[in-house]
Amino acid sequence: MSSPIVKRALISVSNKNGLAEFARELSAAGIEILSTGGTRKHLESAGIAVRDIAQYTGFPEMMDGRLKTLHPKVFGGILCRYDNPDDMSGLEDHGILTFELVVVNLYPFEETVAREGVAMAEAIEQIDIGGPSLVRAAAKNHAFTTIATSPNQYETILEQIHAAGATDLELRRRLAGEAFAHTARYDRAIADYFAGRQTEEGFPATVGLSFNRRAVLRYGENPHQSAAVYLDANVAVPSVVTAEQLNGKELSYNNLLDLDSVLAIVRHFNDPAVAVMKHNNPCGAAVADNLAEATRRAMAGDPQSAFGSILGMNRPVDAASAEVLAEPGLFVEAIIA
Known part of the structure; x- marks a missing residue:
């Protein structure tokens, strides 16, 4: 099946860098935008037409924002397989809209716990639930759904939408890989935080390391070897x-x-x-x-x-x-x- 035309985007982000410009371009391309809470207010303040996700699902945000996107009318539209007749008829039967583009990045847990004297209750409130679920659902269904987890990805997505009204499978597959890496690092940070609070003599039972590739080198120690250089994601020195x-x-x-x-x-x-x-x-x-x-x-x-x-x-x-x-x-x- 060919790549589906992007008709609708779900946007719910913590990092709003470049978001208004991105959403404005999406809207200009005829893409309907649905959003939540602070993200919706941010876009509306920039003059961008946004539909409240609660108005679509018929279920209000609850518990200070802990519950807002975890709904079948959201996840059905992300996970549907466009080449599966049963999936598509199920959407129609239950009034579920498709989401060809999902734009989500997660609560700033790492930045929060890095601050001096942060209480555990504050840290816990920065554990995102709906966000990782949206990211993983869109990444799983990358055969049809585009997932954006970083402002650095907006330009490439817009280029393809402007050119064809859709993104290609190669890009969606790459974005899916980056999305799973995003949630893996997020979960690792949470696990490390809890491990660090339940240690004997200051040493956690397990240690997780995360490295970001900075460059692919011409060759390794010898010309016949391949090599790349990575940077520890948690070191700022x-x-x-x-x-x-x-x-x-x-x-x-x-x-x-x-x-x-x-x-x-x-x-x-x-x-x-x-x-x-x-x-x-x-x-x-x-x-x-x-x-x-x-x-x-x-x-x-x-x-x-x-x-x-x-x-x-x-x-x-x-x-x-x-x-x-x-x-x-x-x-x-x-x-x-």
Whole structure:
């Protein structure tokens, strides 16, 4: 079956960045928008026509918003299989509308529990119930339903709707994968929070780790190997992975290893420090009263091995240090500072 035309969108989000612009484009494309609570008020304040989900289901929001989208008239329209006659006749029999687009992101649980002194009662109220259910339902039915869980996805979805009135299966499958990753990380954060409050001697029984891919590399340690670099989703400390590359070619696996090593070395010092590394072998390290002198001393540790090396500095590169590195016979492949 061909991709269904997007006629209707259900929108219920916590992160409202870019939402009004996105919804305005959807509305301009003739797509009916249904929404809940704060999201509906946000869109209405931006002058966008929105239908209240409670008006559609005939069931009001209850319990301070704990109960608003958990209804067969919502989930039936998300989970229906357009090529299954029984599904579609069931919708008609019960007055259920189809939702070809679901836009949902979840309560900010991680941000809430990261704050100092947050009470458990407050944390519990940030455990989303309807949101993950909507996300998982739409992702499961990605053969027909498009799920958006991040503002970063809005532009691509709009491009396809503008071009064809629908999204293609390849995009829906990718968005479904991202949606399941979104809910998995969310549940992991909740599990970790509760585990951390029921530990013996401060150590939880299990530890969950989540990493986000930042780049696919040209190759691994050797040319015949594949490689990618990932960033710990829960670490905000500046690192090689988060550093801004100012110039030069794409970094390789070995470049990243060496850059990480020299950065770790120079971070130990308060005085100007420089470390030199090549293929994960130290070639020199020095501290001095100024960065230029530290650079000269570090490069002098093993000048032959330092040719084509990686440098780490615990200060911004200044003109005097650059002059040292510009001397004849020296070649540096990359610098992190």
